[in-house]
Amino acid sequence: MIHADVGIVHPGSMGARVAAQAVAAGATVWWLPQERSVATRERAAELGLRPAGSMAELTAECAVVLSVCPPAAALDVARQVAATGFDGIYVDANAVSPRRTEQIAEVVGSNGATLADGGITGPPPREAGTTRLYLSGDDAAMETVRTLFDGTLLTPVVLAGPAGRASALKLAFAAYNKISYALAAQACALADDHGVLDDLRDLAAHLLPGTPLAGPRQLASAGPRAWRWEPEMREIAEAWRASGLPGSFADAAAETFERWEAHKDDRTVTSERLIADLRGRGPGETT
Structure with missing residues (x-):
């Protein structure tokens, strides 16, 4: 003890x-x-x-x-x-x-x-x-x-x-893990815009099971945490640029998560709501 x-x-x-x-x-x-x-x-x-x-x-x-x-x-x-x-x-x-x-x-x-x-x-x-x-x-x-x-x-x-190695490891893992949610949401928003969201999810369930692209509930879990993830993406972008890498992936993810900040700690938010937020309209609305 x-x-x-x-x-x-x-x-x-x-x-x-x-x-x-x-x-x-x-x-x-x-x-x-x-x-x-x-x-x-x-x-x-x-x-x-x-x-x-x-x-x-x-x-x-x-x-x-x-x-x-x-x-x-x-x-x-x-x-x-x-x-x-x-x-x-x-x-x-x-x-x-x-x-x-x-x-x-x-x-x-x-x-x-x-x-x-x-x-x-x-x-x-x-x-x-x-x-x-x-x-x-x-x-x-x-x-x-x-x-x-x-x-x-x-x-x-x-x-x-030296100090900094633990932070670098954390951000490297977070970059892959959390940006995958933003990427899945963008892909779903594109599919939704063309009426093939269900088909995309069926395809992802077949080829990429267990990913945010395949699982609406998994994607929705990013909503309540987006307010914390957005500044984390800014840190990742800075770290990438300091290493001579482009930071645009993290910048784009930060912008995505910023659109979900209103759902802070809301465990009831749905993936449909998050996708609609990216498209700037209500769930189910069409152009």
Whole structure:
């Protein structure tokens, strides 16, 4: 069992489950309830998280701070933590580019904190073998974080080399995985425009079973998550361009996901609705 104080900012659906694994390992996990929803507060209480009165209190109590937030907020969260004078281990486990990781390392390092670059793959950890936390950067910091989650439902995987490698791996996987949803939606929208959507799905079920193109429910699952995926695509586009690659695939996916932001956390949205949103009309409407 680990006996340590760990802070998490800010526990959404993924962050809360990550925090729960630290609690299960024996850590005391602190969080900030200010300006959080009733549902988030109830989830935190259910998982055994301890509320802090301020960011300063959280960082004063904790030797390790985990950042699990939307990519667009990652740098700002790092600045908030750094402003308190935090000098422990800062784990940025967000879907950000290696360049953004360098910026975060510079920010948190201004007070002597050490960055552990993290990348979470898979769903929120609820069962063994589904979710990994890749780590890169300072060896001692990575070992501390690895020990924190070792034996939990969140499997830590240490990558040799500098900070930024875990983020690059996360974005490389996300690029293939999530852009496939945008591509499937665009293909379906084209087929729908010509009255052959059912035929496309039948063809995909025959040749590409288990993909978003073949499964309306699978495609629909992108709708509630599009508000998080859109800024992630921006990070992927930046990372690709920094590597001398075209970023247009990710730019186009970001534009696609942006059209679905109104469906944030709406688990009832259908693939027909998402396709209609791309075409700028209601489900079933024709030209």
